[in-house]
Amino acid sequence: MGKLSRELGSGLNSSQFANLYSFQAAARHLSFARAAQELCLTPSAVSHRIARLEQGLGFRLFQRLPRQLRLTEEGERIFLILQGALDELREALQPTPGSEIGGRLAIHAPPSLAACWLVPRLAGFTVRHPALTLDLRVGNGGVDFRTQSIDLALYYGQGEFPGLVAERWMDERIAPVCSRRYAQQHGLLQRAEQLRQCTLLHDTLAWDNAAFDAEWAYWARQRGVELPDHHLSFDRSDLCVLAAASHAGVAIGRYRLVRERLASGELLLPFGEAWLPAPSAYYLVHPARDSLPGRVQAFIDWLRECAA
Structure with missing residues (x-):
């Protein structure tokens, strides 16, 4: 959480944590209404919380357009740092230091790759990491990491993934x-x-x-x-x-x-x-973070071994 505290400086105090959490939900959905539904609040309450957060920070987090929210440059930066901080917190809440890697791991993959390559190999991963719960989602469309609870996407493509970290993982x-x-x-x-x-x-x-x-x-x-x-x-x-x-x-x-x-x-x-x-290859894609959660890194390491 240190980077978040440094970024927010004196604008971050105990009274602002609820506002910060409301901002995270609104930034994921780019909607006060959908954030309110998730948080069991009214849209007005979410809007007021974010206004108080912006007042404390001294800069705008959102551009409020007609029927649309858009993150400002500062808001996008804070959102990405906050997402990383929440991942760090989830890692820190593992039962004991040095315990098995556990928790939920959400992966997105194209249907063909999932059916013909990934699923037949998954038994090897579950044996290695029995405390991990794997949630595999398939689809031809791209992942919106802001609004979808996905840790890692596997894509077959030509390497163009703006705003995301992409590793060419397997040739074809x-x-x-x-x-x-x-x-x-x-x-x-x-x-x-x-x-x-x-x-x-x-x-x-x-x-x-x-x-x-x-x-x-x-x-x-x-x-x-x-x-x-x-x-x-x-x-x-x-x-x-x-x-x-x-x-x-x-x-x-x-x-x-x-x-x-x-x-x-x-x-x-x-x-x-x-x-x-092939004119395309397989890529591992995720949002930029200072460090990947242990559960994600464990899956990436296993995928690299399988590809080799």
């Missing part, structure tokens, strides 16, 4: 995959030109702002292959792969997500080991 490579039956029916084995007669399976949300056919277009440019117009579209890579395994067409397989299906023979690489470095 891609290649077409299909079932053996589909490859034989369409004469695909070692004959990429036969793709013109096939159905392509597209992950339309491969990464943020990607075109619906981004992965196939990238692979085709690199290989000089003409692609057909006939396709089926999904919003998840694992659904593309499932459709391919069910003889519906040819999908772009991400090695990290399809290698078990390749090893079992459920899928094959019709054009041999035609892997290309």
Whole structure:
């Protein structure tokens, strides 16, 4: 809590702690009404608490716009420091010094990564840290760390995460995959030109702002292959792969997500080991903090080991 005290100086005293907590809720929601609902207060009470906090500090925390709240530069700085201080406090409230890392750990991941890579490995993490309660949330959209109670997000993307700390954690490579039956029916084995007669399976949300056919277009440019117009579209890579395994067409397989299906023979690489470095990679993303809570650092360390 030392950095928070230094930032707030004499403006922080015992009478201001309730106001500070109200500010934290309002900053997360960017709404006095939603903060009031969380705190079981009226919006007017929340507004008055924050006004008293601003008066004590001597600067504005919010820009009050018509039907909108926006943090000032000072408010954003104080909010981030306060979030870090609360994490430190949660760590300090562990039962005893040197005890097992415990508590709730909330992780966000894309559905395909969660289903095909992360969940099958989670038993190893729970054995290592039995006192941790893991809460895994999946979704294609980005996380708003201010309003969502998420500790760490795993993203597949191109490394653009403004205002957040991002670590490139795991690389990827891609290649077409299909079932053996589909490859034989369409004469695909070692004959990429036969793709013109096939159905392509597209992950339309491969990464943020990607075109619906981004992965196939990238692979085709690199290989000089003409692609057909006939396709089926999904919003998840694992659904593309499932459709391919069910003889519906040819999908772009991400090695990290399809290698078990390749090893079992459920899928094959019709054009041999035609892997290309993917245009995206996997990132670990979280808000900036002086130091990460122990539970988050433990999960990151485990993820690095798995990736290696």
